[in-house]
Amino acid sequence: MLHQKNLTVNAAGHLAVGGVDTLDLAREYGTPLYVLDEDMVRERMGLYVSAMGRYLPAGSGPYYAGKALCCKALCRMAKEEGMGLDAVSAGELYTALAAGFPPADICLHGNAKTEADIRCAIADRVGLIAADGEEELIRIDRIAGALGARARVLLRVTPGIDPHTFAAVNTGVVDVKFGVPIPTGQALAVTERALGLENIDLAGFHCHIGSQIFDAGPFLLEVDVMTAFLAQVREKTGYTAGILDLGGGFAVAYEEADAAPDCAGMIRAIGQRLEERCQAYGYPAPAVLLEPGRGIVAAAGVTLYTVQNVKDVPGGRRYVALDGGMGDNPRYALYGARHSAVVADRAGEDKTCSVTLAGRCCESGDLIGEDVALQTPRTGDTVAVLTTGAYNYSMASNYNRVPRPPIVALRGGQARLIVRRETLEDVAAYDL
Numbered sequence: 001m002l003h004q005k006n007l008t009v010n011a012a013g014h015l016a017v018g019g020v021d022t023l024d025l026a027r028e029y030g031t032p033l034y035v036l037d038e039d040m041v042r043e044r045m046g047l048y049v050s051a052m053g054r055y056l057p058a059g060s061g062p063y064y065a066g067k068a069l070c071c072k073a074l075c076r077m078a079k080e081e082g083m084g085l086d087a088v089s090a091g092e093l094y095t096a097l098a099a100g101f102p103p104a105d106i107c108l109h110g111n112a113k114t115e116a117d118i119r120c121a122i123a124d125r126v127g128l129i130a131a132d133g134e135e136e137l138i139r140i141d142r143i144a145g146a147l148g149a150r151a152r153v154l155l156r157v158t159p160g161i162d163p164h165t166f167a168a169v170n171t172g173v174v175d176v177k178f179g180v181p182i183p184t185g186q187a188l189a190v191t192e193r194a195l196g197l198e199n200i201d202l203a204g205f206h207c208h209i210g211s212q213i214f215d216a217g218p219f220l221l222e223v224d225v226m227t228a229f230l231a232q233v234r235e236k237t238g239y240t241a242g243i244l245d246l247g248g249g250f251a252v253a254y255e256e257a258d259a260a261p262d263c264a265g266m267i268r269a270i271g272q273r274l275e276e277r278c279q280a281y282g283y284p285a286p287a288v289l290l291e292p293g294r295g296i297v298a299a300a301g302v303t304l305y306t307v308q309n310v311k312d313v314p315g316g317r318r319y320v321a322l323d324g325g326m327g328d329n330p331r332y333a334l335y336g337a338r339h340s341a342v343v344a345d346r347a348g349e350d351k352t353c354s355v356t357l358a359g360r361c362c363e364s365g366d367l368i369g370e371d372v373a374l375q376t377p378r379t380g381d382t383v384a385v386l387t388t389g390a391y392n393y394s395m396a397s398n399y400n401r402v403p404r405p406p407i408v409a410l411r412g413g414q415a416r417l418i419v420r421r422e423t424l425e426d427v428a429a430y431d432l
């Protein structure tokens with residue numbers, strides 16, 4: 001029933017995360033509350049670092065995708081566990097640098113980087129910039145020139161692969177806003193252009209085929225398409241790429257029925273296929289970068305809410321109204337993404353109800369989930385929504401001027417705040 005291995009039911013019958021009673025956390029820090037199992041985050045980071053070191057060519061390694069959850073503490077964890085960082089804006093870059101993250105281990109992404117984003121990245125000497133297309137390459141070249149620097153760049157290409165995941169995260173097909181398509185011939189043309197730019201060092205290529213991918217299949221296809229492209233580029237231009245960034249996208253189990261993928265096994269399969277393809281082309285195997293986001297933090301996160309009321313609509317549904325909602329977790333409202341939930345007070349009981357978890361915003365679409373299996377809920381209960389470590393805090397908003405919740409991290413059974421709760425003053429802080 002509790003499908004994340006760090007979740008247990010303690011002697012009092014309460015839900016515990018990493019051995020810590022969630023009702024104690026709710027009492028001490030208030031709700032809504034994001035809880036992050038730091039031990040699990042570090043374990044996941046270590047798993048990617050060691051599997052990539054073991055199964056992929058020298059120089060390979062994971063770059064934590066900060067978009068999943070970015071704050072200074074996460075950046076420090078990534079640094080300590082030996083990961084690089086994929087940052088997607090000057091804001092994420094600023095956070096990482098303020099946390100002491102080494103700029104050389106950062107890759108700046110984004111399909112619409114502003115002049116300021118690029119300027120920051122070059123001035124701060126980030127290790128890599130993933131250029132999204134020809135115009136951007138020219139812009140990076142110009143800014144680097146003006147700053148008297150050189151920019152180390154990956155060119156983002158789209159391999160034309162459909163991993164059949166949900167549309168909002170399906171990014172490898174040709175007709176998307178990201179990157180330059182390989183199948184249309186544009187990727188090759190833009191590569192030729194990049195090689196001619198004075199202030200650009202082309203370090204290799206980047207691609208990302210989507211998220212929530214459960215098996216190695218789509219990644220192996222990605223390796224096939226990308227190695228064929230590398231070989232074609234070398235034949236046409238003589239250029240050999242040192243880096244192949246295959247993006248993020250390893251799935252996580254959001255619900256009991258999902259089988260969590262074997263990440264190390266997927267990485268091994270990618271390594272084997274890369275070796276085979278590189279041998280076939282006589283191509284020196286490039287270092288591989290991966291950008292796991294949710295695979296690092298999603299399962300480590302739980303959000304605690306207090307039930308404000310329970311409402312049964314005759315002939316209709318049972319609504320369980322929570323003190324949070326789309327403001328702290330917009331994933332159901334945006335994508336229909338499903339999360340399981342537990343009444344933390346009686347976590348050992350059977351889930352005999354099917355409920356709609358309703359948020360507090362003045363909007364009927366503000367739901368955390370529908371047809372969610374739950375123990376019988378009562379007003380005042382603490383409800384835990386599971387697998388919320390990724391794309392919850394990072395996508396949170398102040399809709400209806402609701403302050404955003406804090407994040408408490410658990411390490412070795414000890415809790416500490418890593419992001420404080422917003423206050424009403426914070427919410428109005430920018431008003432003039």
Ligand code: LLP
Pocket residue numbers: 065067068086109168169171208210211212247248249250291292293294295331390391395
């Ligand atoms: N690299 C690139 C270039 C990406 O675009 C993404 C995700 C990642 C890495 C990390 O993917 P992950 O390993 O986390 O699946 N808000 C949506 C997800 C949007 C993902 C965008 N890009 C959600 O809540 O599911």
